[in-house]
Amino acid sequence: MRALRLHGPGDVRLDYVPPPEADAATAVVQVEACGVCGSDVHFVDGSARTGHVPISLGHEVAGRIVSAPNDDFAPGTEVVAEVGRFCLACPRCLEGRPNLCERARILGIHVDGGFADLVAVPVDSIVIRPPEVPVAAAATAVDAGATALHAVERRAQVRAGESVLVIGAGGLGTYGIQFAQLAGAGAVIVADTNARALERAANLGVDETVLVEPGGSVGRQVKMLCDGGVDAAIEFVGSASAVDAAVKSIRPGGRAVAVGVGIEPVVSLPVVLWSNNEYSLLGSYGSLPGDTATVLAALADGSVVAPETMDVDLADGAELLAALAAGDRTGPARPIIRP
Numbered sequence: 026m027r028a029l030r031l032h033g034p035g036d037v038r039l040d041y042v043p044p045p046e047a048d049a050a051t052a053v054v055q056v057e058a059c060g061v062c063g064s065d066v067h068f069v070d071g072s073a074r075t076g077h078v079p080i081s082l083g084h085e086v087a088g089r090i091v092s093a094p095n096d097d098f099a100p101g102t103e104v105v106a107e108v109g110r111f112c113l114a115c116p117r118c119l120e121g122r123p124n125l126c127e128r129a130r131i132l133g134i135h136v137d138g139g140f141a142d143l144v145a146v147p148v149d150s151i152v153i154r155p156p157e158v159p160v161a162a163a164a165t166a167v168d169a170g171a172t173a174l175h176a177v178e179r180r181a182q183v184r185a186g187e188s189v190l191v192i193g194a195g196g197l198g199t200y201g202i203q204f205a206q207l208a209g210a211g212a213v214i215v216a217d218t219n220a221r222a223l224e225r226a227a228n229l230g231v232d233e234t235v236l237v238e239p240g241g242s243v244g245r246q247v248k249m250l251c252d253g254g255v256d257a258a259i260e261f262v263g264s265a266s267a268v269d270a271a272v273k274s275i276r277p278g279g280r281a282v283a284v285g286v287g288i289e290p291v292v293s294l295p296v297v298l299w300s301n302n303e304y305s306l307l308g309s310y311g312s313l314p315g316d317t318a319t320v321l322a323a324l325a326d327g328s329v330v331a332p333e334t335m336d337v338d339l340a341d342g343a344e345l346l347a348a349l350a351a352g353d354r355t356g357p358a359r360p361i362i363r364p
């Protein structure tokens with residue numbers, strides 16, 4: 026079968042490899058769609074590392090069951106795969122935070138992922154796809170959707186009536202905006218460098234949009250729009266400037282949440298402003314088991330809409346990843362690899 030494999034920084038190849046086989050705990054899924062995440066780009070540009078190389082990238086898998094142990098799932102069943110499998114025994118798993126598991130096995134990072142014709146998936150990571158959800162949208166639910174849900178609900182803890190700033194209106198941000206609205210946020214402000222992304226955010230019914238321009242101050246603009254700052258600011262970009270903007274947009278006692286994946290160190294405010302204003306800066310990583318099913322149900326009943334996506338043939342995947350790693354933006358649409 027074909028697999029888009031990372032061999033090292035800057036080295037992604039479409040290889041021909043033996044197909045995976047089902048075993049007692051693993052099903053084989055025929056990949057129909059696999060989303061391209063910001064972290065995939067970082068594996069290619071060398072700023073983040075996979076568990077080993079070569080490895081098939083891709084952790085937003087949607088497809089059909091080819092074979093499963095014990096006939097758990099009939100061949101042809103439309104499914105998605107949760108991103109991670111956790112040990113359930115380490116201290117973080119035992120405290121109910123398996124997304125921080127010391128022995129997590131993440132598709133496309135520790136085991137071969139979904140930029141391939143077929144992928145092996147642990148049976149307990151499989152979630153059945155509702156028929157109302159198109160396959161590309163279902164792929165985005167797995168990571169972009171579930172990660173945004175975790176960030177809004179558990180890390181930012183958005184409550185009814187609160188004001189929320191979302192920085193970055195791509196795949197994760199589009200979900201983040203809608204989960205903040207579903208949580209009853211009183212005002213949702215969205216900031217992005219891309220005018221088209223802001224247009225799409227406006228169509229979701231957000232209250233204000235802020236176009237981020239070189240030399241501009243998002244924090245100052247947000248504080249003018251939302252008297253004294255927002256209750257919670259969530260950045261989905263992963264740059265130092267996005268985290269900086271989040272911190273500088275919150276009210277005294279407010280929460281800033283960093284979700285994006287980046288390597289720049291964050292230097293922001295003088296210590297006295299942190300202490301005197303009791304600002305919080307929180308990280309948010311991945312999602313918990315069950316979040317993918319929650320996002321799929323929200324897509325199925327229409328309470329959220331999926332981000333804009335763009336199909337890319339598996340054969341063109343290496344070229345796409347190289348372009349993204351070189352900094353070429355494809356626009357706000359989330360690329361979806363289609364084998």
Ligand SMILES: [Zn+2]
Nearest residue numbers: 062063064168
């Ligand atoms: Zn991801």
Ligand SMILES: [Zn+2]
Nearest residue numbers: 112115118126
């Ligand atoms: Zn664990």
